[in-house]
Amino acid sequence: MTASIIDGKAAAARLRNSVAAEAERFAMRLGRKPRLCVLIVGDNPASRAYVRTKTRMAAEVGLEGELIELPVSISTEELLGQIDTLNRDPHTHGILVQLPLPEQIDDEAVLHAIRPDKDVDGFHPLNVGRLFSAGRELPADLLVPCTPYGCLVLLRETLGEQGLAGMEAVIVGRSNIVGKPMAALLIGADCTVTVAHSHTRDLPDVCRRADILVAALGRPEFIQSGWVKPGATVIDVGINRVAGPNGQDRLVGDVAFDATAAVAGAITPVPGGVGPMTVACLLRNTLIAARAQAD
Numbered sequence: 001m002t003a004s005i006i007d008g009k010a011a012a013a014r015l016r017n018s019v020a021a022e023a024e025r026f027a028m029r030l031g032r033k034p035r036l037c038v039l040i041v042g043d044n045p046a047s048r049a050y051v052r053t054k055t056r057m058a059a060e061v062g063l064e065g066e067l068i069e070l071p072v073s074i075s076t077e078e079l080l081g082q083i084d085t086l087n088r089d090p091h092t093h094g095i096l097v098q099l100p101l102p103e104q105i106d107d108e109a110v111l112h113a114i115r116p117d118k119d120v121d122g123f124h125p126l127n128v129g130r131l132f133s134a135g136r137e138l139p140a141d142l143l144v145p146c147t148p149y150g151c152l153v154l155l156r157e158t159l160g161e162q163g164l165a166g167m168e169a170v171i172v173g174r175s176n177i178v179g180k181p182m183a184a185l186l187i188g189a190d191c192t193v194t195v196a197h198s199h200t201r202d203l204p205d206v207c208r209r210a211d212i213l214v215a216a217l218g219r220p221e222f223i224q225s226g227w228v229k230p231g232a233t234v235i236d237v238g239i240n241r242v243a244g245p246n247g248q249d250r251l252v253g254d255v256a257f258d259a260t261a262a263v264a265g266a267i268t269p270v271p272g273g274v275g276p277m278t279v280a281c282l283l284r285n286t287l288i289a290a291r292a293q294a295d
Contacts, residue, residue, distance in 0.1 A: 001185035003264040004233070006154050015153065016061050019283045023062035026290060034290030035064040036094040036120065036282075037086050039100055041079065042072035051098050054279055061283055062269055076106045080113050086114045093290035094120035096282070117292055119143055120285040121170050123176065132184045143285050143294040148182035150277025151214060151235045152189065158233055158266050159212075165190035172196045172208055172223065172254070173216035182214055203227075215254035225259035234260060234267040 027033045036058050038051045051067055058065030070079065079097075086092045095118045101107050111119075116126040122145035130142055138144065155164060158258040173179040179195055186193045196206050198217070207213055207227040213234045215223050220240035228234060238254030253270035261267050268274055 003261040003267045004158075005261075006158055006233075006235075006266050006268045006273060008150075008268055008276045010151075011154055011157055012280035015277070015280040015284060016057065019063075019287050020061040021279070022291075024098055026115070026287065026294070027062065030294055032091065033062060033064040034093050034286050035066070035091055036096065036286045037066045037068060037092050038096045038098060039068045039070060039079070039082060040098040041070045041074055041105065044100075045156055047098050047100075054096070054282060055062040057279055058286065059285060060074070063286055069202065072102050074102075075104065076109055079105060079110055083110065083152060085119065087113075090293075092118065093293055094118055094286035096120050112123060116143075117141075118289055120289055121145060122149075122285065128181070131181055134184075134188060136188055136190070138188070141288060143289060144185070144281075145181040146281035146285060147178050147216075147237060147278045148185055148272060150274055150281045151178075151182060151237065152202045153281075154184045155189075155212065155233065155279060156273070157267065160163055163210070166192070167211040168192045168194070168209055169212040169214065170194045170210035171214040171216065172203070172207065173214075173218070173237070175216065176212075178216040182216065186212070190214065217254055217280060219254055220252050221256040221259070223255045223260070225256060225263045228255075228260050228263045230263055231265040232263075234264045236268050236270055239270060241273060263287075 055065035236253035
């Protein structure tokens with residue numbers, strides 16, 4: 001068996017086109033564009049490249065994207081002041097604070113300070129609670145964490161809208177950013193869900209049960225082909241930079257791709273799989289936030 005490759009770039013392009021059409025209608029109705037503000041603290045090169053991609057793609061789909069660069073020495077109180085200003089600004093619809101933050105910053109205080117209806121990352125406790133209490137249909141104004149929602153879109157496009165029902169899904173990784181919200185989304189899609197982690201006993205056996213295997217633990221090529229049920233759909237969330245044979249760094253996922261592609265039914269590549277969907281879903285959340293605030 002050779003797995004079909006799930007094209008995250010193509011799926012993200014379709015979602016961005018949909019956002020662009022809706023953003024144009026929003027601007028025509030209200031006379032202004034949906035506005036996303038991205039705050040970055042410090043000068044981490046990878047983070048800076050990522051946030052520039054976010055603001056550039058926002059502009060490409062007709063959103064107003066602003067990048068606010070803050071010094072690495074900023075205090076929690078000063079950062080909270082920046083967030084408060086944006087919370088009170090009626091023309092700012094979405095607020096995102098790029099993670100990770102310097103160690104002197106209280107991450108939890110920062111994420112909780114963003115107004116829930118402007119929290120386009122979907123990390124505020126009120127948004128998380130609404131996600132876990134939602135049923136099969138998500139509320140139209142709910143801001144869902146971008147990466148897991150992107151994974152759900154890819155799964156639905158691969159397996160069909162009703163194709164997830166009754167499937168056994170295993171998520172390896174229990175983070176608040178991916179693992180836990182992914183579980184809530186798959187439960188809502190009528191899957192039987194197991195959340196595994198580093199302390200799970202007999203992890204390879206647990207993974208082999210999965211019709212849908214989501215890898216989100218941040219360990220390069222940790223999941224081997226022998227852990228994968230033949231014909232399973234594999235969603236690889238990991239993005240890990242490792243040294244290549246020529247001395248140049250390369251990106252790999254949490255799944256040993258080449259060997260697993262010979263076993264799985266469908267698999268996301270790294271790069272080009274989940275990553276593009278994360279940014280596209282951020283743009284979608286900005287549009288949702290703008291519409292909810294306007295209405």
